[in-house]
Amino acid sequence: MALLVLGLVLVTLKLLAWPPVADWGWTWVLAPFALAALWWWWADWSGYTRRKAMEKEEARKAARLAKARSQLRPPSQR
Structure with missing residues (x-):
């Protein structure tokens, strides 16, 4: 859940052109969503x-x- 919130915050800051985040690439901004998907896959796979x-x-x-x-x-x- 924390990764999703972090991802939403980063996307919002990127779209609002907040100075530190506006310069980052979209790969880094969207990375928390990929990490959340990876976590859910592992959690289901491992039981x-x-x-x-x-x-x-x-x-x-x-x-x-x-x-x-x-x-x-x-x-x-x-």
Whole structure:
């Protein structure tokens, strides 16, 4: 996500002719988008995306179970 934001900022600065970025070539300005695509490809290929989704689901499951267990206690022990 940070690479996309960086890419958008650089493209905006290039189009507004901001002095340091206006002199750069388009290859350098568009490089963060290529790096973001490369990151997404690697994350899917390596299983990183799936692993993070599973960790998030396990955390939601654990929170749901903890909430259910806390509601099983009598009101005097809460």
